[in-house]
Amino acid sequence: MKALSQKRRHPLAAIALLLMGLLLTGGLYAVATTVNQAKADTTSFSANDAEEGGKLFAANCATCHGMGASGTKDGPSLVGVGAAAVDFQVGTGRMPMQMNGPQAEKKPKQFNDEQTHELSAYVASLGAGPAIPEEHLLDEKGDAANGGELFRVNCAMCHNAAAAGGALTRGKFAPALADVSGKHIYEAMVTGPQNMPVFNDSNVSPEGKRDIVTFLKTIEANGSPGGADLGALGPVAEGLFVWVAGLGVIIAFTIWLTSRTS
C-alpha cells in the first residue's frame, strides 16, 4: 500500500483514476444491460461446436460478413448478435442470402439443425448477445388473451392483427406468421431481423413474449371460425370476393333466367 500512496502524486495518477472509474461504470453498465439477455449464451455449446461453426462460417458466410465475422461493406459485423440471431436467420433459410434485395426472404434452409447449432455456437463465442430461448418460454401455455393485447399494440401495425403480414416501404414487408415456429418468433422479437425493431426483455418481458407466441399459436390452431378466411386480409379481399365471385354468380343466374327468350 505504501508504494501506492507514494505514487499518488504521480503525473499519471489522475488519468489512471479516471480510467479506473470509467472501467467500473462501463463494466457495471454492461453487466446491468445484458442482465436480461444472453445468460445461457454459451452454456449449451461445446468448444467443438464453436470450432466446427467457425469452419462453416469461413466457408459460407465470411464472403460478406468477413473473417471473424467482423463485417465487410456487403454484410454487417456479427460480433454480439448472439446465437438467437443466427438460429433465426439460418434456421429459416434467410441466411445465407440468395441475392441482395429489399430484404432477405425466407427460403428452404441450407444448413441442417446440427450445422445451424454449430454456427450459432461460433457467433455466440465472438461476443455476448441474445441466446436461443429456453424451452419453457416456448411451451405455448401462456395467456393468449394477454398475448393478443401485446400483439395488437406492438406487432399488428406491420404484421396485421390476424398475423397475415403487411407491406413496408420500398418492397420490404412484414411476413405472415402462420407456420413460423414459436422459437423463431421469439428469436425475431429479441434480435429484430431485417427491418423489425428489437423487443428486448425490458420492452416485452420473457413471459409477455411467451404469451405472444401462445396467442399466435392459438389463433393458428383455431383456424377461421367463420369459414374460408380469404387470406385474412380484411375488407379488400372481401370486396374483391363479392365483386368477382358474388356478382359473377349472380350475373350467371341473370343470364340463365333471361336466356329462354330473346
Place this chain on the structure above:
Amino acid sequence: MSAASTAEAPFVAKTKVGRFTDFVDERVGGSGILREFGRKVFPDHWSFMFGEVALYSFVILLMSGTFLTFFFDPSMAETHYQGSYTPLYNVEMSVAYSSSLNISFDIRGGLFMRQVHHWAALLFVASLGVHMLRVFFTGAFRKPREMNWVVGGVLLILAMAAGFTGYSLPDDLLSGNGLRIIDGVVKSIPVIGTYTSFFLFGGEFPGTAIIGRLYVLHILLVPALILLMIVIHLFMVVVHKHTQYPGPGRSDGNVVGYPLGPVYAAKAGGFFFIVFGVIALMAAAFTINPIWNYGPYDPSPVSAGTQPDFYIGFVDGALRLMPGVINDFHFEYVVFGYTLTLNVLLPALVPAGIIFTVLFMYPWIERWVTKDNREHHVLDRPRNAPTRTAIGVAGFTWYCVMWAAAGSDLIATAFHVSLNDVTYWLRTLFFLGPVLAFIVTKRVALALQRKDREIALHGRETGRIVRLPHGEFIEVHAPLDEYKRYKLVGFESPAPLPAVPNEHGVVTNKEKRRAALSKWFFEDRVAPATPAELEAAHAHGHHEAIESGEEQKSLSH
C-alpha cells in the same frame, strides 16, 4: 280472382273462397290493381336485373339486421369479455364489442346471420353500382328518367352511409380506425370541423356516445330513407315504364317483353331466392369481417391492412395518394389561428365531390349539349354514344385508381413490388388514367361502329374463299337478315349542333360554349348506314359481279 260483374244481375261467387275474395275486392279494388300491374310489360335482358338484385339484397338486409338487433347492445360501457372465444377472454372492451363477439360465438346462428348481413350489404352496394353503370352506359337516364337517376344517386349515397354506420358498430379495432379517419376528415373542414367533430362524438374522440348514435342512424334513419327512396324509385319505374334495347319492332312508343303476371312474377320471385341462396352460401362458407381478429378498439394500435369496406375505399385511396409534402411545399397552413390541412381536406372531399356532382348533373349536361327534349325509351348501345361511353369509362377509371390505392399495401405484398412504386404509379394514373381511358374508349367505340356499318353494308364474312375462273380469289360475304341488320342500323347518331342565335338574334356566350361542347361530343361520328347506302352497297356488289362477268362473260355470285 277477376271480379266480373254484369249490369243485369249482381255477381255472386259460387264458392266460399270466391265470396270472400269478392268481398275484399269490392272494398280494396285489388283486381283493378292486379290487372294494371299484371299487364305491365318488362323487357327481358340480364343487364336489367341488377336493380332487382339490390332490392332483394336490401330485403335480406332488413331481415338479417332485425335478427342482429335482438342481440346487439350499442353501449360503450366497459366490460371484461367472458364469452367462449379464448384469445379475448377477460380482455377489457366495450359492451358493443362484447355483444358482437357473443353474436359471433355464443348466439345460435349468430355468426351466420352476421355474415349474411355483411355479405348482403356488400352485394347491395355492388349491385347498386353495376345497375347505375348499366343505366349510364345505355343512356337510360335521358328524359323522362332524369329525376329517377338522381333518386338512384341518392340511394347510392344512402347505401354508403348505411354501410359505414353499420361496420362501425362492432367497436373493434378495424372499425375504430375507420371512425378515427372520418374524425380526422371532419376536423380538417375549416372553422366548423372541430366543432362538428365534438358535436358528433359528444366530446373528444372516441368518447362514449358515438356507437349509440351510429346505431340509431343505422337501424332507424338511414334504412327509412332508403325505403322511401326505393318506393319513389319504383313508382317512377312504373310511371315511366321500362326501357328496352333497340331491336326490330321496338320503339319509344312501346315496350316489348313479357307481362309481370305470371311470367315475371314467377321469375322475380324465384330470383329473390337465388340471390338469397347466393348470399347464404357466401355467408356459410366465407368469413367476412372477422371482428375477433381485430380485438377491441384502442386508439393506439393500427393494424396493417386496415381498409374500409369497398364502397368507402375510393375516399381512403385518395387520402393514401395525397403527398404530405412535395419537396419543400407543404399543404398545411395556419390561418387566423385555425389549422388548414389541405392534405386531408383535398383528397377526402374533392374527388368524391367531383364524382357525385358530375353524376347528379350528367343528364342535364347532356340534355343541354344535345338540346334533345324528346322522350327516350329505347336504349343506346354503348358504342353508339362514343363520347358518353368514353366519359363514363374515364370517370370509372378515375374511381378505380382511387379504389385500387386503398389496397396499395396489399397490391405491394401480393405482387412483390415496392409500395412506394405502387403509390407513384397510382398518382400518375390518377391524372393520366381518365384521359387515356377516354381516348381509348372513344376509339374502340368508333371502331366498333365502323365494324357494324361495314357488316350492315357488305354482310358477314363467311370464311368461304371462292376462286373465280380467271384466277381471282374472293371471300363470299353473306348478307345479314333484316332483323340482325336492324340492330346495326337502327340508332341515332347526332351531328354537332352549331350555335344558334336566341330570340333577340344574339348568339350568347353560353350558346357558344354549348356549341363547342356539342362539337366535342359529336364531331367524331360514324353515321348508321342509310337505306340509300344499303341499296347502293347491294347494287355495288351486283355491279362488281357484272363487271367481272363482263370480263369473263360467265360470272355472278
